[in-house]
Amino acid sequence: MAAFNYYSTSVVTEHGQVLQWARRLDPRLEDAPHDVEERFVMTAFSSNSMASLSTRGEVFVEGRNYCGMLGVGDPVGLLLRTRIPQTSFGGRMVHQIGMGTQHSIVLASGNVFTAGCGAFGRLGHGNAVSVAEFKRVEALANVTVGFVAAGLSSSSVIADGRVYTFGRNACGELGFVQSSCSLLPHCLPEYSDSPAVVVSMGKHSMAAVHENGELYAWGDNSLGQLGLGDGVSRDTPTLVSCKPVVTVSCGLDHMLALTKHGDVYCCGNHYDRSTDKAGYSQATSVLVRVEGMPAAVSVSAGRGQRFAAVTTEGRLYMWDVNSVPTMFPLRARVGLYNHAIATEHVLAFAMLLHRRLGHESRLSALPEELVRRVLDKTKSWPAGPVGTLEGVARLLGGAAVTRAP
Numbered sequence: 001m002a003a004f005n006y007y008s009t010s011v012v013t014e015h016g017q018v019l020q021w022a023r024r025l026d027p028r029l030e031d032a033p034h035d036v037e038e039r040f041v042m043t044a045f046s047s048n049s050m051a052s053l054s055t056r057g058e059v060f061v062e063g064r065n066y067c068g069m070l071g072v073g074d075p076v077g078l079l080l081r082t083r084i085p086q087t088s089f090g091g092r093m094v095h096q097i098g099m100g101t102q103h104s105i106v107l108a109s110g111n112v113f114t115a116g117c118g119a120f121g122r123l124g125h126g127n128a129v130s131v132a133e134f135k136r137v138e139a140l141a142n143v144t145v146g147f148v149a150a151g152l153s154s155s156s157v158i159a160d161g162r163v164y165t166f167g168r169n170a171c172g173e174l175g176f177v178q179s180s181c182s183l184l185p186h187c188l189p190e191y192s193d194s195p196a197v198v199v200s201m202g203k204h205s206m207a208a209v210h211e212n213g214e215l216y217a218w219g220d221n222s223l224g225q226l227g228l229g230d231g232v233s234r235d236t237p238t239l240v241s242c243k244p245v246v247t248v249s250c251g252l253d254h255m256l257a258l259t260k261h262g263d264v265y266c267c268g269n270h271y272d273r274s275t276d277k278a279g280y281s282q283a284t285s286v287l288v289r290v291e292g293m294p295a296a297v298s299v300s301a302g303r304g305q306r307f308a309a310v311t312t313e314g315r316l317y318m319w320d321v322n323s324v325p326t327m328f329p330l331r332a333r334v335g336l337y338n339h340a341i342a343t344e345h346v347l348a349f350a351m352l353l354h355r356r357l358g359h360e361s362r363l364s365a366l367p368e369e370l371v372r373r374v375l376d377k378t379k380s381w382p383a384g385p386v387g388t389l390e391g392v393a394r395l396l397g398g399a400a401v402t403r404a405p
Contacts, residue, residue: 001298001396002308002316002334005045009308011316012040013332018052042396046099047303057093059084059106066102068132069116075132088134089113096392100150100201104134105157107392110144112137112157121183122153122167128183139184140164147391151201151250158391161195163188163208163237171204172235173219191216191237198391202250202301207257208237211390213244215257223253224285225268231285242287247394251301256309257287262295264309269321293317293325297335297397310334310397335397 002011010020016039039055049063049070060083061070068075072082086092092108099105103116103123113134114123121128124137143159150156154167154174164185165174174181175188194212205219205226216237217226224231227240244260254268265287294317296309308318309325314333317325 001042001310002300002302002318003043003045003050004300004302004306004308005047007048008045008050009302009318010043010045010050011310011330011334012042013330014314014335015332016040016055017332018043019330019332020050042097044097044099044104045302046104047101049099051097051099051104053094053097057095057108058086059094059097061104067117067130069099069102069104071104071106071113071115071132071134073133084134090136095389096148096395098148098150098155100155101152103150103153103155105148105150105155106134107145107148107157110146112140112145112148114155117153120153120168120181122150122155124155124166124183124185126183137185146389147197147199147395149199149201151206152203154201156199156201156206157185158196158199158208159187161197161211162190163196163199165206168204171220171233173201173204173206175206175218175235175237177235188237196391198247198394200248200250200255200301202255203252205250205253205255207240207248207250207255209245209248209391209394213246213260215240215242215245215248217255220253221285223269225250225253225255227255227257227265227267227285227287229286240287247299249299249301251306252303254301254307255287256290256299256301256307258296258299258309262297262312264290264293264296264299266290266307290319290325298395 002009008020008022010018012018018040041053041055044051052060060081062079062081065076065079070079071084089108092111094106094108096107103114106113113136115131115134118128118130124139125135140159145157145159147158156165164187166182166185168181192210192214194210194214196208196210198209200207207217209215217240218234218237221233222231228238242257242265245257246260247258249256257265267284267287293309294311296311298310300308306320310316314335316328316330316334318328319325
């Protein structure tokens, strides 16, 4: 996956390095290793801050420390790259990180920790008080959280297949209309028979992908960013006509969806090739396939109408409101976990270890070298039963791509 803000872009390579560069799409740009001592899993951006998650489950932060959002305990204005001690998360391994404009959210072994600006209750602690150190969200202590997301001034998690939201509710992005904000995590009423696996938050909109491939969206729809065919905002989860979806990413006023076949769809404020102009039109208020984009495994909708997708071969494609997808010339493939197995061995390994495909094969039936390489590549993957971190796996590009013949 790619992460970006207005100014910078970052990706994690197959070797676990974080590459970061300026916004301008320049083929001559040299990508330099962000850190050569650590191996990383993912990165997250806010407007002027960045967080990186290592394969050891440790969090590194840098940049502007608005309201203490970097969680270092001291609200300094500008912070150089700093490791957050795991004691900040009760000694737990961190599995996912998310960043809003002035707050951060962390998933650590089923527990949620937040730091930064507390306005509108976006930290989930029952008040609007800002905190400069990561603090556990006690209201979620009795559920097992498997995915987290941060919006402009709100937050969301998935716990036991249910969606919880908290923070600002300017346009119905929390999924209810009772108040303008929620100081504590609010569990949305069941709206699907299938459990949620991925959530994403934009400026004032939100989307959720469910295990059965359904995509729901709600909140601000003034620019058609919910993909519902109109410009009417929604305050409850509404089914989007696009299936089967494996992951979704919400930007400021646009949305990207990825299907199980690797097709990328977009809606909202993006480049509309049918009218050759940017901006809202009937064509952009529904999800339309992004032309010229090869089969992808992950998508990212950034701030400022920016888009990115990573292909099945680990190539990064980027585009913005006035351009079409273009492969960015990186020297390494993108994605730490989606290239561990050679193509000819994928099915055999999946049949052995993936519960959805059964357990008919025996470990000894696979080549010894294959087993050794696979175990070496995946030894740092978050532990736990298959499916516990399904959303995180999809976020990082772990969703299977099955192109229709």
